[in-house]
Amino acid sequence: MFKLEPRAQTSMVLAVAAPLLALAITVLIGVVLFTALGKDPVQALRLFFVEPLKNGRALSELSVKAVPLALIALGLAVCFRANIWNIGAEGQFVLGALGAGWVAMQAGPDTSSWFVVLVLLGGVAGGMLWAGGVALLRDRFNTSEILVSLMLVYVATLLLNYLVYGPWKDPDGYNFPQSVLFAAATKLPRLVTGLRMNIGVVIALLAVVAFAVFQFRTYRGFALTVGGLAPAAARYAGFSSRSALWTALLLSGGMAGLAGALEVAGPLGQLTPYVPVGYGFAAIIVAFVGRLHPVGVVFSAILMSMFYIGGELAQSRLGLPKSITGVFQGLLLFSLLACDTLIAYRLKLAKPITLPVATPPSTDLVKGAS
Numbered sequence: 001m002f003k004l005e006p007r008a009q010t011s012m013v014l015a016v017a018a019p020l021l022a023l024a025i026t027v028l029i030g031v032v033l034f035t036a037l038g039k040d041p042v043q044a045l046r047l048f049f050v051e052p053l054k055n056g057r058a059l060s061e062l063s064v065k066a067v068p069l070a071l072i073a074l075g076l077a078v079c080f081r082a083n084i085w086n087i088g089a090e091g092q093f094v095l096g097a098l099g100a101g102w103v104a105m106q107a108g109p110d111t112s113s114w115f116v117v118l119v120l121l122g123g124v125a126g127g128m129l130w131a132g133g134v135a136l137l138r139d140r141f142n143t144s145e146i147l148v149s150l151m152l153v154y155v156a157t158l159l160l161n162y163l164v165y166g167p168w169k170d171p172d173g174y175n176f177p178q179s180v181l182f183a184a185a186t187k188l189p190r191l192v193t194g195l196r197m198n199i200g201v202v203i204a205l206l207a208v209v210a211f212a213v214f215q216f217r218t219y220r221g222f223a224l225t226v227g228g229l230a231p232a233a234a235r236y237a238g239f240s241s242r243s244a245l246w247t248a249l250l251l252s253g254g255m256a257g258l259a260g261a262l263e264v265a266g267p268l269g270q271l272t273p274y275v276p277v278g279y280g281f282a283a284i285i286v287a288f289v290g291r292l293h294p295v296g297v298v299f300s301a302i303l304m305s306m307f308y309i310g311g312e313l314a315q316s317r318l319g320l321p322k323s324i325t326g327v328f329q330g331l332l333l334f335s336l337l338a339c340d341t342l343i344a345y346r347l348k349l350a351k352p353i354t355l356p357v358a359t360p361p362s363t364d365l366v367k368g369a370s
Contacts, residue, residue: 093275
């Protein structure tokens with residue numbers, strides 16, 4: 001009945017406002033969902049949008065979740081702008097945690113506090129190593145980076161489980177699958193005494209500035225953007241697609257690895273099977289809601305963190321299932337995709353297809369044949 005027809009000109013105002021419109025649609029659907037589940041929608045929405053911001057402790061917990069989301073999304077935004085689809089940031093996050101964890105376990109009681117820098121670099125190296133495998137297979141064998149990066153997530157998770165259940169298991173941990181607690185020198189300095197907000201917030205803000213400069217003020221960032229928007233024009237200008245592939249994936253993997261390092265050197269303080277919490281997949285939504293722009297990523301990461309905290313509160317206070325967080329994340333993504341589609345296309349009533357009507361044979365011909 002309907003078909004999509006490209007618009008002659010898209011509205012820039014609507015394109016910028018699309019994430020806000022998508023959020024409004026998500027909230028409206030959430031109201032219907034909470035009502036259908038027999039819960040007070042006002043109280044439920046308050047848990048998602050007010051409680052995570054109500055005081056300093058809530059903001060501290062919000063930052064703990066927003067920092068890894070923002071860092072991973074920054075790297076993914078570079079990949080997606082270059083038309084390189086890294087879907088396996090979760091695996092690179094886990095390898096970053098493993099790399100940082102291995103470095104942290106080398107520290108002792110007398111280790112300098114500057115050792116935490118090596119811990120973070122170990123996480124960056126782990127993430128780049130995992131993303132480098134994706135780049136190598138795509139470069140040498142033209143494999144799909146979507147499938148390879150996604151499948152490597154499960155390999156990374158299995159490797160983490162092997163290590164914490166086996167060689168890296170704490171011998172004094174009462175048989176729990178976890179590594180030893182990291183030394184104090186490997187833990188991130190906290191910004192406020194008594195709260196979990198740490199120096200990762202400063203690192204994330206510096207990364208936002210660095211990526212904004214890289215994307216919009218450097219030759220390499222310009223080459224990546226052109227390669228994603230117009231591959232033919234990029235080839236004509238002499239931009240190397242191979243260089244773009246390696247640059248985008250290594251940057252993305254390094255940022256995911258840094259997020260993993262901040263996670264184990266910050267809130268966790270050790271390696272456990274529960275390191276992968278879905279940040280790598282949620283960061284895909286963060287990148288697109290942020291319009292693949294470093295500044296937009298900051299606000300979308302905060303919003304996604306509110307969904308995480310609100311989901312936990314709704315689970316404990318309203319008895320809602322844990323999956324409510326994923327439901328809100330999925331609603332936000334699909335609402336944004338729908339808004340983007342209707343901004344670029346218009347719905348038009350399709351003309352009905354008239355099929356030719358078969359003419360019955362003449363009576364005289366039938367008699368003659370008989």
